[in-house]
Amino acid sequence: MQSLNVLIVDDEANIRKTLTVFMESRGHRVKAVSNSRDACAEAEQQVFDLAFVDIRLGIESGLDLERSLLNACPWIKIVIITAYASIETAVEAMKRGASDYLAKPFTPDQLESITARLAEVCAMEMRIASLQEDLNRMHPEVYFTSRYPSMQRAIELSRQVALSDALVLLRGPSGTGKTVLARSIHNWSQRKEEPFGVVSCPSLSTELLESELFGHVKGSFPGAVRDKPGRVTLCEGGSLFLDEIGDLPLSIQAKLLRFIQDREYERIGDHQTRKADVRIIAATNTNLDLAVREGEFREDLFYRLNGIQIDLPTLAERPNDVEQLALNMLQFFAAQNLKNFDGFTEEARTALRTYSWPGNIRELRNVMERAVILGKNGQIGIELLPDSIVAKTHPVTLGDPITLDLIEETHIRRILASSKSLQEAADILGIDQATLWRKRKQYGI
Numbered sequence: 401m402q403s404l405n406v407l408i409v410d411d412e413a414n415i416r417k418t419l420t421v422f423m424e425s426r427g428h429r430v431k432a433v434s435n436s437r438d439a440c441a442e443a444e445q446q447v448f449d450l451a452f453v454d455i456r457l458g459i460e461s462g463l464d465l466e467r468s469l470l471n472a473c474p475w476i477k478i479v480i481i482t483a484y485a486s487i488e489t490a491v492e493a494m495k496r497g498a499s500d501y502l503a504k505p506f507t508p509d510q511l512e513s514i515t516a517r518l519a520e521v522c523a524m525e526m527r528i529a530s531l532q533e534d535l536n537r538m539h540p541e542v543y544f545t546s547r548y549p550s551m552q553r554a555i556e557l558s559r560q561v562a563l564s565d566a567l568v569l570l571r572g573p574s575g576t577g578k579t580v581l582a583r584s585i586h587n588w589s590q591r592k593e594e595p596f597g598v599v600s601c602p603s604l605s606t607e608l609l610e611s612e613l614f615g616h617v618k619g620s621f622p623g624a625v626r627d628k629p630g631r632v633t634l635c636e637g638g639s640l641f642l643d644e645i646g647d648l649p650l651s652i653q654a655k656l657l658r659f660i661q662d663r664e665y666e667r668i669g670d671h672q673t674r675k676a677d678v679r680i681i682a683a684t685n686t687n688l689d690l691a692v693r694e695g696e697f698r699e700d701l702f703y704r705l706n707g708i709q710i711d712l713p714t715l716a717e718r719p720n721d722v723e724q725l726a727l728n729m730l731q732f733f734a735a736q737n738l739k740n741f742d743g744f745t746e747e748a749r750t751a752l753r754t755y756s757w758p759g760n761i762r763e764l765r766n767v768m769e770r771a772v773i774l775g776k777n778g779q780i781g782i783e784l785l786p787d788s789i790v791a792k793t794h795p796v797t798l799g800d801p802i803t804l805d806l807i808e809e810t811h812i813r814r815i816l817a818s819s820k821s822l823q824e825a826a827d828i829l830g831i832d833q834a835t836l837w838r839k840r841k842q843y844g845i
């Protein structure tokens with residue numbers, strides 16, 4: 401058992417003494433006080449893992465002290481001690497944040513078991529916090545700020561729908577950030593303290609996918625060696641993100657529709673109907689209308705999912721956002737690799753802005769990671785960018801032996817990059833918005 405910092409608050413000197421001797425004999429560090437004021441003063445000065453608090457401290461109430469201790473040390477585990485055991489006080493103590501309850505007179509065994517259990521909880525919380533830190537170290541901070549109305553709309557709508565339990569369908573090509581946005585919707589919602597699960601529909605066979613979603617009972621198919629709860633069970637109270645929902649087999653589509661409508665499902669091989677409260681967020685990078693027309697996607701499920709659609713633009717549609725995103729990623733990977741970079745050379749900046757990024761933010765992230773690994777310190781120049789990016793964006797000068805198309809593409813990209821809106825770009829180029837749209841499509845901008 402890890403050694404804990406323990407605070408004992410009791411107005412009876414012999415209880416303080418007994419608890420102190422017991423805890424110290426188990427290797428914990430103890431501070432014992434007789435009243436709320438001293439307890440608060442101690443909690444201000446050092447971090448405690450565990451506190452034993454008498455419910456009656458002379459004329460003061462240990463229940464009132466709970467809140468002050470939790471404010472000072474939010475992770476502290478409080479055990480309320482009382483000679484006046486009653487269900488009501490126990491319930492009240494737990495409601496105010498106590499972790500357990502000990503009735504006087506207590507035995508060493510009871511103390512031992514409460515302390516061991518809470519030490520385990522403390523250790524687990526520390527492990528989770530350190531895993532969370534590792535996760536944060538592995539992922540650049542999500543950056544949603546954009547100069548483009550299409551992206552601003554997507555984020556605004558996401559924040560609005562997050563507050564409801566509405567079904568959401570995120571649409572956008574691969575790498576545009578659908579998974580990241582789904583997780584953010586969960587984090588902006590009231591379900592944020594509950595689990596968030598991800599199931600990638602194309603990654604599993606039909607049977608395994610159904611089992612992944614709804615679970616199975618032992619022996620229901622070869623390989624089902626033990627009962628398994630599905631994601632729907634594990635995400636109770638939270639959200640489940642179904643990536644590439646267009647790839648969900650028809651047989652599972654029917655079950656998903658029933659789950660969405662009635663919140664009911666069965667595990668594979670089980671007749672018991674279960675219920676779960678899970679918000680579904682789905683994503684697709686294909687045209688679901690077409691899948692419906694071709695009979696590959698159920699129309700009724702399509703209409704259920706179609707309620708709130710959020711479209712994520714490609715990176716090519718937001719060239720002026722690339723530099724800031726790239727800069728954030730550069731700083732992130734630089735810190736991870738213990739290097740120091742201060743931005744990009746002018747050439748690299750132009751290359752980043754004019755490249756069409758078919759792999760979207762995922763590709764940008766990979767390019768930044770590669771540049772940081774290959775580079776030393778200072779600025780990132782084009783020599784650190786992949787040839788595919790540099791070749792497509794080499795500086796074009798009028799009079800160079802190049803095609804008119806390349807001149808037109810380069811010119812449109814540069815004007816788009818320096819304009820605040822598509823209308824402004826169209827005005828500068830002397831064409832209407834429809835023509836600009838056709839040309840952007842033609843050049844993949």
Ligand SMILES: Nc1ncnc2c1ncn2[C@@H]1O[C@H](COP(=O)(O)OP(=O)(O)OP(=O)(O)O)[C@@H](O)[C@H]1O
Binds near residue numbers: 575
């Ligand atoms: N707004 C953002 N800020 C920072 N990084 C982002 C952002 N959006 C996406 N990324 C990063 O880009 C990569 C791709 O994002 P994500 O997996 O969310 O895309 P996706 O649209 O779900 O892709 P796919 O359809 O292939 O599953 C991830 O590494 C993610 O961390």
